[in-house]
Amino acid sequence: MDFGAEGDPAHLRGGGGMKAATIRDVAERAEVSVASVSRVLNGAGPVTEATRNKVLEAARALQYVPHSGARSLSTSKTQTIGVILPDLYGEFFSELIRGMDVAARSLGYHLIVSSSHDDAEEASAAIRSMRGRVDGLIVLSPHLDAANLAAGLAGRTPILLMNGGAAAGRPSIVVDNHGGAVLAVEHLVATGRRRIVHIAGPAGNLEAEARLAGYLQAMARAGLPTSVVEGEFTQASGHAAGVALARREPRPDAVFAGNDNMAVGAMLALQDGGLRIPEDVAIIGFDDVPIASLVRPGLTTLRIHIAETGRSALERLVRLINAAGEAVADTACEIVRPELVVRPSSNPATPTEASSVPSNAGERLRALAETPSLKGENS
Amino acid sequence: MDFGAEGDPAHLRGGGGMKAATIRDVAERAEVSVASVSRVLNGAGPVTEATRNKVLEAARALQYVPHSGARSLSTSKTQTIGVILPDLYGEFFSELIRGMDVAARSLGYHLIVSSSHDDAEEASAAIRSMRGRVDGLIVLSPHLDAANLAAGLAGRTPILLMNGGAAAGRPSIVVDNHGGAVLAVEHLVATGRRRIVHIAGPAGNLEAEARLAGYLQAMARAGLPTSVVEGEFTQASGHAAGVALARREPRPDAVFAGNDNMAVGAMLALQDGGLRIPEDVAIIGFDDVPIASLVRPGLTTLRIHIAETGRSALERLVRLINAAGEAVADTACEIVRPELVVRPSSNPATPTEASSVPSNAGERLRALAETPSLKGENS
DNA sequence: CTGTTAGCGCCTTCAG
DNA sequence: CTGAAGGCGCTAACAG
Numbered sequence: 113m114d115f116g117a118e119g120d121p122a123h124l125r126g127g128g129g130m131k132a133a134t135i136r137d138v139a140e141r142a143e144v145s146v147a148s149v150s151r152v153l154n155g156a157g158p159v160t161e162a163t164r165n166k167v168l169e170a171a172r173a174l175q176y177v178p179h180s181g182a183r184s185l186s187t188s189k190t191q192t193i194g195v196i197l198p199d200l201y202g203e204f205f206s207e208l209i210r211g212m213d214v215a216a217r218s219l220g221y222h223l224i225v226s227s228s229h230d231d232a233e234e235a236s237a238a239i240r241s242m243r244g245r246v247d248g249l250i251v252l253s254p255h256l257d258a259a260n261l262a263a264g265l266a267g268r269t270p271i272l273l274m275n276g277g278a279a280a281g282r283p284s285i286v287v288d289n290h291g292g293a294v295l296a297v298e299h300l301v302a303t304g305r306r307r308i309v310h311i312a313g314p315a316g317n318l319e320a321e322a323r324l325a326g327y328l329q330a331m332a333r334a335g336l337p338t339s340v341v342e343g344e345f346t347q348a349s350g351h352a353a354g355v356a357l358a359r360r361e362p363r364p365d366a367v368f369a370g371n372d373n374m375a376v377g378a379m380l381a382l383q384d385g386g387l388r389i390p391e392d393v394a395i396i397g398f399d400d401v402p403i404a405s406l407v408r409p410g411l412t413t414l415r416i417h418i419a420e421t422g423r424s425a426l427e428r429l430v431r432l433i434n435a436a437g438e439a440v441a442d443t444a445c446e447i448v449r450p451e452l453v454v455r456p457s458s459n460p461a462t463p464t465e466a467s468s469v470p471s472n473a474g475e476r477l478r479a480l481a482e483t484p485s486l487k488g489e490n491s
Numbered sequence: 492m493d494f495g496a497e498g499d500p501a502h503l504r505g506g507g508g509m510k511a512a513t514i515r516d517v518a519e520r521a522e523v524s525v526a527s528v529s530r531v532l533n534g535a536g537p538v539t540e541a542t543r544n545k546v547l548e549a550a551r552a553l554q555y556v557p558h559s560g561a562r563s564l565s566t567s568k569t570q571t572i573g574v575i576l577p578d579l580y581g582e583f584f585s586e587l588i589r590g591m592d593v594a595a596r597s598l599g600y601h602l603i604v605s606s607s608h609d610d611a612e613e614a615s616a617a618i619r620s621m622r623g624r625v626d627g628l629i630v631l632s633p634h635l636d637a638a639n640l641a642a643g644l645a646g647r648t649p650i651l652l653m654n655g656g657a658a659a660g661r662p663s664i665v666v667d668n669h670g671g672a673v674l675a676v677e678h679l680v681a682t683g684r685r686r687i688v689h690i691a692g693p694a695g696n697l698e699a700e701a702r703l704a705g706y707l708q709a710m711a712r713a714g715l716p717t718s719v720v721e722g723e724f725t726q727a728s729g730h731a732a733g734v735a736l737a738r739r740e741p742r743p744d745a746v747f748a749g750n751d752n753m754a755v756g757a758m759l760a761l762q763d764g765g766l767r768i769p770e771d772v773a774i775i776g777f778d779d780v781p782i783a784s785l786v787r788p789g790l791t792t793l794r795i796h797i798a799e800t801g802r803s804a805l806e807r808l809v810r811l812i813n814a815a816g817e818a819v820a821d822t823a824c825e826i827v828r829p830e831l832v833v834r835p836s837s838n839p840a841t842p843t844e845a846s847s848v849p850s851n852a853g854e855r856l857r858a859l860a861e862t863p864s865l866k867g868e869n870s
Numbered sequence: 871c872t873g874t875t876a877g878c879g880c881c882t883t884c885a886g
Numbered sequence: 887c888t889g890a891a892g893g894c895g896c897t898a899a900c901a902g
Binding site: 131132177178179180181182183184185190192200201203206209210213214217222223224225226227228240241242243244245268347376380383403406407408 | 510511556557558559560561562563564569571579580582585588589592593596601602603604605606607619620621622623624647726755759762782785786787
């Protein structure tokens with residue numbers, strides 16, 4: 113043990129002040145080559161039980177941890193995927209990320225998130241800055257069209273589009289926003305509503321526009337006059353819209369908001385304006401974020417299994433990554449169809465006298481019926 | 492879409508099939524050395540206007556994007572920081588991450604998140620896997636104590652602890668959970684409540700335990716009998732607790748939940764059980780997540796400016812990173828003091844007859860008063 | 871089975 | 887001002 117007697121005090125510090133050990137340090141201490149160390153640590157290649165032990169013991173002694181950055185460089189695999197999103201507000205994106213994170217973990221990938229890109233240029237820069245640090249990208253930022261995407265990538269980084277603008281020929285996942293909106297309107301019409309207002313998402317947002325289009329079409333088909341208020345997908349904008357609507361004459365008898373965020377904001381505003389939900393005004397949102405079932409009355413909405421969608425998106429991207437070159441096969445645009453979830457906020461108008469009690473029986477009943485879902489979604 | 496008249500068919504594909512250009516490719520095309528390219532692209536070092544132009548133009552033609560992984564290896568700076576958290580459920584962590592993300596962006600850092608580590612071993616592995624891909628770590632996972640931390644790092648990766656277990660001698664940020672709990676109880680006592688039950692967070696969670704301890708101490712000081720129900724920080728567990736409490740005799744007149752999640756769950760259960768909030772039972776939570784102001788009645792809680800805390804945490808970590816070696820100065824444990832936010836859920840018991848209208852005047856008033864904050868928080 | 875040798879793509883002295 | 891050369895830490899052919 114000539115080398116063992118070195119007595120280097122720095123090593124004794126247990127990783128406190130020393131520079132991290134490299135594979136070479138381990139090799140020296142174990143008196144083998146770096147190749148052997150690599151082989152042992154990666155479980156690849158033939159190794160004697162003897163050297164294996166020497167390496168393992170040296171690695172432990174040095175508290176060696178492989179430098180994933182260096183490894184990435186030589187394998188050209190980072191085991192991390194990037195997610196480009198518009199911002200982190202609201203529950204939609206956090207749910208989505210949660211789903212992706214779960215999938216990523218189980219597939220051995222890391223997640224690197226990048227958000228709040230105001231314009232296409234900035235978003236494009238963000239995606240560019242990902243080169244060399246991710247194996248693939250999931251893009252949700254609505255600012256990125258096909259052109260900017262192309263400008264952003266030099267290489268063939270696999271990309272999964274989820275920003276509503278299904279660029280033809282690119283793997284993508286889009287929600288059937290139009291169809292969902294139609295379902296919403298049809299539900300309201302079927303339950304006796306006629307003066308149905310739509311609180312739209314921001315102009316330029318493809319999802320918002322598709323939902324708006326669906327509303328317009330369904331209303332036209334029902335022979336009803338349309339009315340659209342502009343919103344921004346935020347609770348605040350929904351609230352503002354609600355304030356305005358509460359004063360409008362004749363008062364709307366239903367509100368279809370472009371997403372749950374705005375629906376909740378509008379609901380609070382309408383309630384604060386003295387209107388009863390759903391007796392005076394029915395409300396329906398879009399997305400089915402967790403909060404939708406927690407507000408009172410519970411919010412009718414179009415359910416997208418958000419976390420589930422995120423999980424499946426990530427899995428598909430990983431498949432794309434592994435498929436590498438010949439993945440030209442997967443160029444499909446997967447469509448997620450929202451499902452109508454009826455909650456008390458859109459109950460058919462009930463007799464006026466019944467609505468003055470804190471909670472009518474019907475609502476109470478539904479609330480209880482919903483309870484189990486809490487467990488399923490949150491435990 | 493004229494990508495240049497070069498006529499290279501591969502390039503026309505808009506980054507479709509070519510392998511990404513390297514710095515060497517740029518150098519060759521510009522007929523200079525890689526060193527010059529590097530200098531130009533990094534704006535460092537003296538360069539002739541002529542070569543600078545040649546390089547720039549070559550880079551553009553090749554759609555060159557620097558490989559950040561490679562750059563990291565040579566500069567030993569990744570410009571990304573890792574966040575280790577227990578899970579992504581609920582609004583608390585998503586708010587926190589949002590705050591961090593904003594700060595990271597403005598400081599030129601990326602964020603890599605890693606969550607859902609069930610035990611200390613797994614969490615320790617996660618943090619180990621970060622070596623070489625982050626410049627620093629923010630640890631929120633409650634499973635990691637000082638020992639496991641030390642075991643995880645070989646080098647001197649800066650770490651900011653936020654898991655409630657302020658390891659002495661390590662930079663950390665902790666919430667004054669004990670003090671907050673005392674505030675909660677004192678508020679309830681001051682408004683006439685006596686049978687105050689605590690829904691505690693999971694045993695073993697330091698935050699949960701501190702809040703519990705605060706509750707016990709404040710109750711003792713007030714000369715009141717204590718009662719604790721176990722929860723898990725989830726809405727479901729809060730709901731379950733609420734169901735049990737609704738049946739209890741004598742009925743509690745106040746519930747202090749370990750966090751807002753559980754408070755909301757309990758509130759719904761109590762309401763569904765026919766109890767009125769706050770007339771029959773007052774409820775108070777902890778954290779002040781966005782949803783706290785959206786449920787009805789609005790939830791009284793202890794406000795932690797979550798996103799703000801996240802932002803400041805990230806900034807501090809970056810400071811630590813830049814301070815590099817001599818940072819032994821910052822070993823402090825920053826304390827975040829929660830602030831009591833009174834909302835209708837803990838209003839003093841009001842006359843019974845007033846409570847039968849859908850919303851009493853007082854609640855209505857407060858709801859309106861809260862509205863502006865929506866704008867600030869969500870726009 | 872093991873060691874040697876090239877790189878991965880970039881930055882950065884150090885001469886010229 | 888510019889180019890050549892040596893790493894950063896690791897993996898992956900090759901020879902032995």
